[in-house]
Amino acid sequence: MNSLIITSLEQGLIFSILAMGVFITYKILDIADLSVEGTFPFGAFIFAKFMYMGVNPIISTLMAFIFGSLAGLLTSILFTKLKIKPLLSGILTMTILYSINLRTNGKANIPLFSYDSIFDFNSTLVVLIIIVLFVKIILDQFLKTETGYLLIVTGDNESFIKALGKNINMYKTMGMMIANGLVALSGALASQFQGFVDITMGSSIIVVALASIIIGDTINKDSNKIKNTTRAILGAIIYKFIEGIVLDLGLEPTDFKAISAIIVIIFISYNNFLVDILSFNRRKGGVNYVKNN
Amino acid sequence: MLKITNLCKSFNSNTDNQINIFNNFNLEVETNTSTAIIGPNGCGKTTLFNIIGGNILADQGNIFLKEKNISKLKEEERAKYIGRVYQNPSMGISSSLTILENLSLANKKGEKFTLKKLLKKENIDKYIELLKDLSLGLEKKLDTKVKFLSGGQRQALSLIMATMKYPDLLLLDEHTAALDPKTSNLIMEKTKKLIEKYSITTIMISHNIKDALKYSDRIIMLNGGQIVLDKPSADIDEKELIQIYIRKFEQIVA
Numbered sequence: 048m049n050s051l052i053i054t055s056l057e058q059g060l061i062f063s064i065l066a067m068g069v070f071i072t073y074k075i076l077d078i079a080d081l082s083v084e085g086t087f088p089f090g091a092f093i094f095a096k097f098m099y100m101g102v103n104p105i106i107s108t109l110m111a112f113i114f115g116s117l118a119g120l121l122t123s124i125l126f127t128k129l130k131i132k133p134l135l136s137g138i139l140t141m142t143i144l145y146s147i148n149l150r151t152n153g154k155a156n157i158p159l160f161s162y163d164s165i166f167d168f169n170s171t172l173v174v175l176i177i178i179v180l181f182v183k184i185i186l187d188q189f190l191k192t193e194t195g196y197l198l199i200v201t202g203d204n205e206s207f208i209k210a211l212g213k214n215i216n217m218y219k220t221m222g223m224m225i226a227n228g229l230v231a232l233s234g235a236l237a238s239q240f241q242g243f244v245d246i247t248m249g250s251s252i253i254v255v256a257l258a259s260i261i262i263g264d265t266i267n268k269d270s271n272k273i274k275n276t277t278r279a280i281l282g283a284i285i286y287k288f289i290e291g292i293v294l295d296l297g298l299e300p301t302d303f304k305a306i307s308a309i310i311v312i313i314f315i316s317y318n319n320f321l322v323d324i325l326s327f328n329r330r331k332g333g334v335n336y337v338k339n340n
Numbered sequence: 341m342l343k344i345t346n347l348c349k350s351f352n353s354n355t356d357n358q359i360n361i362f363n364n365f366n367l368e369v370e371t372n373t374s375t376a377i378i379g380p381n382g383c384g385k386t387t388l389f390n391i392i393g394g395n396i397l398a399d400q401g402n403i404f405l406k407e408k409n410i411s412k413l414k415e416e417e418r419a420k421y422i423g424r425v426y427q428n429p430s431m432g433i434s435s436s437l438t439i440l441e442n443l444s445l446a447n448k449k450g451e452k453f454t455l456k457k458l459l460k461k462e463n464i465d466k467y468i469e470l471l472k473d474l475s476l477g478l479e480k481k482l483d484t485k486v487k488f489l490s491g492g493q494r495q496a497l498s499l500i501m502a503t504m505k506y507p508d509l510l511l512l513d514e515h516t517a518a519l520d521p522k523t524s525n526l527i528m529e530k531t532k533k534l535i536e537k538y539s540i541t542t543i544m545i546s547h548n549i550k551d552a553l554k555y556s557d558r559i560i561m562l563n564g565g566q567i568v569l570d571k572p573s574a575d576i577d578e579k580e581l582i583q584i585y586i587r588k589f590e591q592i593v594a
Contacts, residue, residue, distance in 0.1 A: 189455070191457055191458065191459070192454070192455045192456060192457060192458060193448060193453040193454050193455070193456060193457075193458045194453045194454065194455055195458070196437075196441065196444075196445055196453075196458045197445075197453055199434075199436075199437070200434045200437070200445065203434045203435065203436050203437070204430070204431070204432075204433065204434050204435070206426075206431045206432055207431075207432055207433060207434050207445075208416075209415045209416045209419060210419050210423075210424065210432045210449070210502075211416075211419065211445060211446070211448065211449050211450075212416050212417065212419040212420045212449055212450040213416055213453070214414075214416055215416075
């Protein structure tokens, strides 16, 4: 049981970086960016490439972030310059990355067991907590800056950005680059954690990210006090706990994908309908309220 | 101040559905004046604003603002000189941000956005002063998200945001049309006060002839992309203007 908690927590922290990345595209920019399905393994493949070249794990992990943001740049060029719909742009980048990922090391599966990893510096959990907090604090601080606010407004009201005399595409590109950089970083950490890189590791990863964000949104739903990055982190950890418990109950790992989708369905429907149904008696103006007052 | 020469604009060019909105349209507006544009739907009022603001580009013709040719500038580049308040209270404002955040962004209009913190203590007093001038109690709601404000409050806020950096030209695009009569009057009064305070050259589109006469120095009536009437507001009374309007409008219907 103890190992279940620790593993879920570690995996949750790795996926919380993915969730924070997707939070930027999905919640801030209001774009469904499917390219993350390619960027997540891309980060892992880039990490492996640099490790095989003899580069140290910290720099290799940073390289994953940089190359991931370049993938984000590609998607944003597709929809800002070539005017391809964002959803299709993401799918196109994802498709391109599939081939690039296989090309990077010439193989679909690369073992990393015999190589150093970023987790060698301290216990896995401590390293992950440091990285996640670092990303969270940087992101939170960035969103409070003048440029950060422009990023927020980009997804909210394009006409306002233009009225402020700014180029909307620049901010979309910036958001896409940060988001995909984080997703690739998460992929690089996942590959170090599991000890290998696999071409399928990105498949349906968007569902995991969305599940984490949606679960995070459900926590104390109407409170403004919880930052969205905190929600994404908590959401990812809770998601991994649910997944761990389900596995512990004896379901096959191959059932994961369906479970992920079902978690998303449950939490979205909870947010949409059940909150109202469950709180019916507490609502002012309901039958009970009229009778009792 | 504003000079539009030989403006041509058509939509759906070279198709069966081609619509010519403007054909050699010319307009000059003097500095520190307030011009009202009236006319039936489809006469080109909003298209004219969109062309001046850069939302759409003209097919031909030039637009000069303070002697500077702005016709080739992008919308965001023109925004440094032009403020605009839209009919829709959700345009030009971010509803998911607070009043303070919106004002802080508007205060940076046309400037470089850096990695410094947006919300600064030293500006808050300035915003409170601006909001107090509106006498809508918004100065006590700095931390309220704009989506929780009424339409009138939002338009008042949009107005402050569009004028706080003293634009050369202010475009008011039926900015009180979505409001009830009482709030509409209030916003028009606030608009007048702000324009006079900052001496901003203004063009407004209005369907309310009374407002158009009351709050402008000059009345322009558009019909089919052409100026059919151009008079100082002082030289024409409401009844006369309504009659002209009906006469012109009937011609279109007929």
